[in-house]
Amino acid sequence: MPYEEYAHDLSAPLSAAARAVWAKHDWDSGGWLPLWRHMGDSAGTAAYLWDEWLPPQVRARISEALPGGEADGRRLAVWLAMVHDIGKATPAFACQVEGLAEAMRSHGLKMPSVAQMGKDRSLAPHGMAGQLLLVAWLQENGWPKRAAQQFGAVVGGHHGVPPSDADLQDALAHPELLFGPTGTDTWQRVQRELLDTAASACQIREHLDAWSSVKLPQPPQVLFSALVIVSDWIASNAALFPYFQQAGSAADGRVSRALQRLGLRGRWRPQRPQGSAQEVFAARFSWDEGTRVRPVQEAALAAARGMDEPGMLVIEAPMGEGKTEAALVAAEDLAAVSGAGGCFVALPTMATSNAMFSRLADWAGSLQGLDGSASVFLAHSKAALNDDYAGLPFAGVESADNIERDAAEGPGGGLAAHWWLRGRKKGMLSDFAAGTIDQLLFAGLKSRHLALRHLAVAGKVVVVDEAHAYDTYMNTYLDTVLSWLGAYRVPVVVLSATLPARRRRELAEAYCQARRGSAEFDAVEKAQGYPLLTSAVPGKAPRVEAVEASGRRTEVRIELLDDDLDVLARRLESELAGGGCALVVCNTVRRVHAAARVLRDRFAGTDVGVTVAHARFADLDRADKDRELLAVFGPPAKVAELGGRRPEHPRIVVASQVAEQSLDIDFDLLVTDLAPVDLMLQRMGRLHRHLRGEGQCERPERLRTARCLITGAAWAKQPPEPDSGSQFVYRPSPLLRAAAALDPLLQAGDGQGSAGGSVVLPDDIDRLVQGAYGPDPIGPPEWQEELEQARESHEVEQAAKAEEARAFLLGAPARAGRSLIGWVQAGVGDADDSPRGRAQVRDAGESLEVLLLRRRADGVLTTLPGLGEGRGGIELPTDFAPSEEAGRIAAASAVRLPFPLVAPWVIDRVIGELEQNLFPAWQDKDAHWVAGELLLILDEDCRTRLAGFDVHYSHEDGLEVADAH
Known part of the structure; x- marks a missing residue:
């Protein structure tokens, strides 16, 4: 059926009273839309989305419980979109615009004025009213109430939150809000007429009896809800569907024109990659002739090819083995099996997401x-500041200025950022996305428009990278989301180099919606071998396969180093006497700054360079730091691409955890604070990582053996006592168990009198991780009492974190037939990708982000000095909005304040002082880059006082905070 005809078939038989009911009104222009017109627009849009935009994977999930399969799914989707606003045919809604209400009164639809209606009107919002009207109509057509509520809740929740039972009862207690004054039935006749005519227009009458006995699972109910919301949002866009200026305005071709201007293209139609693993990987990633597929990559493709229905694939393999490439090729094959229309790669941080975006x-x-x-x-939340993303062509019509910007040949040949799919609630509906894990975890948070987040992932393959990086709080959300992904039959690929066996089992059980501790998952936890692939399909026994290692081995000599900065400086002076590059990884930024100061003093006047890298840099500087690290310490090809060069003189990089993952960098020597063992192994993966090509600096003779010096603890104590900052970040138990796991290697020595022992990568990874995170006691006998106390305390803390996470946690899918009434009751409201929003799915405590600006001695406000590419020192007005470019640079100068400034006893004072920097002109819509942001204004020397602390910023060291007392 042409998409125009829904409105035609709907309007032709309607009475004058039904045609007078209004749905949309614009106060500025006086334009309006009758309800029947919006119903037709929405139905035509839903039909188009079903036919051209929804992936087969989603259509299959919606339809599998329906007697007529996908044909029934389409009919229901179109019909629900058509009737979603039937609640606007009520006095509670219609009284809002007096002129339109008066026109309705002239046709017998009596109603009080909005003032006469009073606050009771809020008891019957039109979504909830629509649910009540639709359920009553279905019951009149012979449906049991329980069955009717399955579809009624889709209408009731189309503004983002399905009503609760109490909400529905409150509305029913005020029938005058729904049906007008007592003793009249005109409203009910018009409501029934609109619903009857919609049923005829969508040709569903002959199917109603069969549908009345359907027990619809919750996942398809959620997807129906999301599809109705998307259809409504598109049909409500006045740039696409203009309002009428008068009742008789023509609308021929209206839906077709709107959908053409919308420009949503057909999705990816995946095909299973053909050929050998070598051929597939070489073609996808433009390998040169000398690059060979690695065993884990070949096995991942074989495992995906062996899954004849959607499931989860967990890939555990060492750092640098090409897990990302393996995941993407496996995703391509799994997408062809499931009918997915895209892929989402979830990563721990914005920085890792940015790095993944161009690869994706x-x-x-x-x-x-x-x-x-x-x-x-x-x-x-900072995607607009990413040059790769901001530089993409736009597809469709920009509604703000009606300028058509067709997608040209962009990165990847025709990829585009669609204009309508921008924004915090719609962006994830794009075909391909890379982003922070929060975007996935939000699908487990009870919040407004949660159905849209489910639709966004239900049509994709989901890749979860760095699965070991998430704590108990986040894993509570992740497991809930995995249970829904399993119910949607979404293929999932999970990646980790250091995954505890217990966590591997929990992931598989969550995806398969199995009871924790199910016997059929014992093999997943007890599996031996590394690398390891685990395949899990709901309803089937999971499979675990040990994979041949690639043969790449690095023997890392490990040694304890006293936690004394002078000792560190003397040792590095000795180690780097013949040249080389050292990485010092600290667990806190405070320790980074302290170590850097001592090392700079030690090496002052020499050719040894000391730089720092951590997360407390302004965004622009942080991106430059990452780029510099890759240009100097990255793979030879990347160094050449970025125009860099391996240092000829000794170089020390003092870094926080930013150097631990995703940055492909290579050092000759590592010094690391004691950390959980999986993270220490990740850090060791930065040692001797790359083979040096011709023309590259050779490793100094003294550093040709990979060595790791472990500091950050009082080693003389039994057991060792970790640094207090490290204990705050990681808690004592994981640190002590890491020390216990490494102790036998440290005691072994090398047989030639040298202190310390060796860790062989990747051979020792699995054994160390499973030992540190397993249930069995480890470490010397004299450590056991303290280790046990730390373990018990840790388990209590983790249980409390899991319980805290459940406050707004979505439940698992309920039994088939249970409606979405109350689905997100007692939720958080709107969940956004802001520090406050992210804190809802991360156990991150209070967080405060500020924009760093400088005030010159002459009083002029500027961007930070020294920003590259002419971005530093740009003058900023305060009595009007900054220019687009200046605003973007200011927004890219954001930094998150450290704990001393966000501690509970000081944060109110900090916010109060920052709010003194408010410029009213910057809150205007024209200042969208900086509106609503807190500003930390530094003086000429980039210093200030804030809540009694001295604050200093430099491009060399980032933000430093010291107690002024």
């Missing part, structure tokens, strides 16, 4: 089965 775009652009321009999205 390159891979997506090489895929077969892309129909026109696929939409892509960088899913985190």
Whole structure:
């Protein structure tokens, strides 16, 4: 059926009273839309989305419980979209615009004025009213109430939150809000007429009896809800569906024109990659002739090819083995099996997401089965500041200025950022996305428009990278989301180099919606071998396969080093006497700054360079720091691409955990604070990582053996006592168990009188991780009492974190037939990708982000001095909005304040002082980059006082905070 005809078939038989009911009104222009017109627009849009935009994976989930399969799914989707606003045919809604209400009164639809209606009107919002009207109509057509509520709740929740039973009862207690004054039935006749006519227009009458006995699972109910919301949002866009200026305005071709201007392209139609693993990987990633597929990559593709239905694949393999490439190729194959229409890669941080985005775009652009321009999205709050994302062409029509910007040949050949799919609630609906794990965890948070987040992932393959990086609080959300992904039959690929066996089992059980401790998952936890692949499909026994290692081995000599900065400086002076590059990884930024100061003093006047890297840099500086690290310490090809060069003179990089993951960098020597063993292994993965090509600096003779010096603890104590800052970040038990796991290696020595022993990567990774995180006691006998006390305390803390996470945690899918009434009751309201929003799915405590600006001695406000590419020292007005470019630079100068400034006893004072820097002109819509942001204004020397603390910022060291007392 042409998408126009829904409105035609709906309007033709309607009475004058039904045609007078209004749905949309614009106060500025006086334009309006009758309800029947909006119903037709919404139905036509839903039909188009079903036919052209929804992936087969989603259509299959919606339809599998329906007697007529996908044909029934389409009919229901179109019909629910058509009737979603039936609640506007009530006095509680219609009284809001007096002129339109008066026109309705003239046709017998009596109602009080909005003032006469009073506050009771809020008891019957039109979504909830629509649910009540639709359920009553279905009951009149012979449906039991329970069955009717399954579909009624889709209408009731189309503004983001399905009503609760109490809400519905409150509305029913005020029938005048729904049906007008007592003793009249005109409202009910018009409501029934609109619903009857919609049923005829959508040709569903002959199917009602069969549908009345359907017990619809909750996942398809959620997807129906999301599809109705998307259809409503598109049909409510006045730039696409203009309002009428008078009742008789023509609308021929209206829906077709709107959908053409919308420009949503058909999604990816995946095909199973053909050929050998070598051929597939070489084609997808443009390998040169000398690059060979690694065993874990070959096994991952074979495992995906062996899954004849959607499931979860867990890939455990060492750092640098090409897990990301393996995941993307496996995702391509799994997508072809499931009918997915895209892929989302979830990562721990914005920095890792930015790095992944260009890799994802390159891979997506090489895929077969892309129909026109696929939409892509960088899913985190600062995506607009990312040059790769901001530089993408836009697809469709920009509603703000009606300028058509067709997608040109962008990265990956035709990828585009679609104009309508921008924004915090719609962006994830794009075909391909890379972003922070929060975007996935939000699908487990009871919040407004949660159904949209479910639709966003239900049509994709989901890749969860760095799975070991998430704590108990986040894992509580992740496991809930995995249970829904399993119910949606979404293929999932999980990646980790250091995954505890117990966590591997929990992931598989969550995805398969199995009871914790189910016997059939014992093999997943007890599996031996590394690398390891685990395949899990709901309803089937999981499979675990040990994979041949690639043969890449690095023997890392480990040694304890006293936690004394002078000792560290003397040792590095000795180690780097013949040249080389050392990485010092500290667990806190405070320790980074302290170590850097001592090392700079020690090496002052020499050719040894000392730099720092941590997360407390302004965004622009942080990006430059990452780029510099890759240009100097990255793979030879990346160094050449960025125009860098390996240092000829000794170099020391003092870093926080930012050097621990995702940055592909290589050092000759590592010094690391004691950390949980999986994270220490990740840090060791930065040692001797790359083979040096011709023309590259050779490793100094003294550093040709990879060595790791472990500090950050009082080693003389039994057991050792970790640094207090490290204990605050990681808690004592994981630190002590890491020390216990490494102790036998440290005691072994090398047989030649040298202190310390060796860790062989990757051979020792699995054994160390499982020992440190397993249930069995480890470490010397004299450590056991303290280790046991730390373990018990840790388990109590983790249980409390899990319980805290459940406050707004979505429940698992309920039994089939249970409606979405109360689905997100007692939720958080709107969940956004802001520090406060992210704190809802992360155990991050209070967080406060500020924009760093400088006030010159002459009083002029500027961006930070010294920012590259002409971005530093730009003058900023305070009595009007900054220019687009200046505002963007200011927004990219954000930094998160450290704990001393966000501690509970000081944060109110900090916010109060920062709010003194408020410029009213910057809160205007034209200042969108900086509106609502807190500003930390530094003086000429980039210093200030804040809440009694001295604050200093430099491009060399980032933000430093010291107690002024």
